[in-house]
Amino acid sequence: MNQSERITPRTLKGFRDYPPEVMIPRERLIDTARRVYCSYGFSPIDTPALEYLEILVGKGGEETDKQLYKFQDHGGRSVGLRFDLTVPLARFAAQHINRLGTPLKHYHIATVWRGENTQRGRYREFMQCDFDTIGTLSTAADIETALVIHDLLCAIGFSEFTIRINNRMVLTGLLERLDLADQATTVLRALDKLSKIGPDRVAEEMIATAKATEEQARQILRLSKISGTHDQVLKQIEPLVAQSATGAAGVTKLKEVVDGVQAAGIPQQRVVLDVSIARGLDYYTGTVFETFLDTLPEIGSICSGGRYDDLAELYTKRKLPGVGASLGLDRLLAAMEELGMVEKVATSAEVFIPYFDPDRLHDYLKLAAAIRAAGIDVELFPEPKKLGQQLKYADRRGHRIALIAGPDEFNTATCQVKNLATATQQDVPMEPDAASIIAAVKEILQQHPK
């Protein structure tokens, strides 16, 4: 082919290829998320990547609409790629609730698309792992959401992280009292930046964009000075929202959530009441969560969510309150990569069989089949190269055990079981069903678990 005709292989901005060393930890993470979600009784769902545009538009606020990938399909329909998994879930719930009943406990692990500018841990195509409880107003579901986030991060292998919790009603109550309720979104957006830009600039922004007075801004920022134990924080918030029924209810809910979380046995320091977190998305109405890694806070929240009691009302008359959260799989992976938590292996098969004796292909195939039948992943090298080269390949790919059998071994009906990590090996009898070999392999895998 002429060089000028050749197409440059490339990927779009914010879209990535996933080679094995990326996919293996990625799939492990997905497995972990599945396991934790299932352990709380959540069951899997999926929805289409493409939705009618009207389903997606106007749910997360102006900014999210700008980031939506939208176009006309072949039939002239206005369509869009899903921006998150919460909006499709709300549609799903509204559409199927009569058949499924409540409460609905679902998890949804899938790709979403946002046409925004890229940055580290921030892509245009990325995967979210959502779990949601639909159809109950009970605070038990809010508490459980925090517990799932906690268990999930522990299961992934984190010990130093902080789940920040707030309730939007607290903020709404305060804004009502200050007669700023109609500016809620802009005020909350500004407040959300508190940890990043500091109180002075938040105040400036509130005055500029939300038309707040200096006194109003000062009142709101009193929240930011609140700190201490859960009880201390709650005591300080109470008087600020006392005149507002909404605010008082928010404080009560907040207390119920932290009490429940504590009762479930979660270490206090991992859960922080932070009245400044507001979440950008417009649809949150109650409890909100953000989760930060203490060792890498600058990457942003890696698991966020909250209660959205009115989202499904856009699709159904029926009241369908929901609460849930979303693990940002790709952002978390970027963080783990940076923290050196991602082991670089190119294979998940523990056992490697070198193609040693060129005349014994069938014996190797049989051996591999017997080991696979025992539930152990095994790779047979495809060509009878020099043994040293094959072992080098096995070492590089991250196999853990090599089963070496050449003419000598076949003559004595044995097989060398070699532990690649410790460079030790043992001769094991090779039976037709490979029982002794399988036993030896299992023993090594047990002694040196991953």
Added chain:
RNA sequence: GUGGCUGUAGCUCAGCCGGUUAGAGCACUGGAUUGUGGUUCCAGGGGUCGGGGGUUCGAGUCCCCUCAGCCACCCCA
């Protein structure tokens, strides 16, 4: 979407005021070692210098456009 920085081998980078055949380390392939990997030694392959256009006798180097990455804003997982 706006602004800034960056782009040379698979990776990390060097390459002077534009000058002839574009370098290093690591990685890769082969050999030393015709049956044993992660150490060592030797050899080799691999680049139209992100892409396109311009200035120039001459461009990796200067200018413009474009694509991509990073950073800030914005927003968020």
